[in-house]
Amino acid sequence: MIRSLFTLLFLLSSLCATPGAIGAESPDYACEPTQEDEMGPLYAQGAPERNQVGSGYLLMGTVKSATDCLPIAGAIIEIWMVGPQGHYGDDWRATLFSAGNGGYYFLSHVPPNYGTGRPHIHIKVSRDGYKTLITQHYPAENAGEGMFNLVLVPN
Numbered sequence: 001m002i003r004s005l006f007t008l009l010f011l012l013s014s015l016c017a018t019p020g021a022i023g024a025e026s027p028d029y030a031c032e033p034t035q036e037d038e039m040g041p042l043y044a045q046g047a048p049e050r051n052q053v054g055s056g057y058l059l060m061g062t063v064k065s066a067t068d069c070l071p072i073a074g075a076i077i078e079i080w081m082v083g084p085q086g087h088y089g090d091d092w093r094a095t096l097f098s099a100g101n102g103g104y105y106f107l108s109h110v111p112p113n114y115g116t117g118r119p120h121i122h123i124k125v126s127r128d129g130y131k132t133l134i135t136q137h138y139p140a141e142n143a144g145e146g147m148f149n150l151v152l153v154p155n
Contacts, residue, residue, distance in 0.1 A: 031069040034151045037136040040122055047078055047093035054084070054092075054109035058145035059121060059137060063098040065130070066153045071102025075127040075152070079106055086114030104150075111139055125150050 063075040075098040083092045098104045111119035118138060125133040130152040137148045 029066040029153075031064055031066050031151045033066045033153045034133055034135055034149065036134055039124070039134045042088045043078075043080060043122065043124065044093070045078075047080065047090075047095045049096065050094045051096050051105060052107040053079075053081075053094055055107060056144065057108050057110045057139065058105060059108070059139075059148060060103070060105040060145070061148040061150060062102040063104060063125060063127070063150045063152065064102055066151050069151075071098070071100075072127055072130070072152060073098055073100045073102060075102075075104075075125050075130075075150070077104055077106075077150070078124040078126075079121060081108060081111055081121045082114055084109050084112060086112050110144070123148075123150070125152060127152060130154055 063072045063077070064070065065072055077096045077098065078094070079096070080088065080093045082088050092108070094106065096104055096106060106121075108121070111121055113119055120136045120138050123133075123135050123137060125135075131154070133150060133152055135150070137146060139146050
């Protein structure tokens with residue numbers, strides 16, 4: 001119940017976009033673009049449309065434009081990650097869409113340690129008029145949720 005209330009409050013608060021820091025690399029942007037990261041070798045198109053592949057970890061944020069920090073509705077967010085046993089597979093892939101206020105959420109298990117890689121969730125975001133963003137979210141240790149805004153650069 002508390003997590004649901006928190007999620008609702010977050011999604012409502014994202015209606016008020018707050019400009020981020022202006023970075024040295026992007027002096028014309030009101031919001032600092034999300035840092036790109038490696039795609040990794042296991043991306044595959046066609047993940048099922050869903051917001052949940054497990055439980056125990058809530059990832060949420062807002063998709064915004066770097067130009068003016070305004071929310072971007074209808075962005076396609078593709079997610080892939082390892083399962084609880086540390087292996088990639090179709091059960092751990094999802095496609096979701098940002099809401100009218102740019103908000104999104106994704107429920108999964110806590111990404112595990114595996115091999116030499118630190119726990120992470122792969123994310124690919126695309127929307128007409130913006131460059132495709134490929135990044136990764138790295139959960140804080142022992143966290144049950146994380147906030148990760150996805151700030152896109154216009155074409």
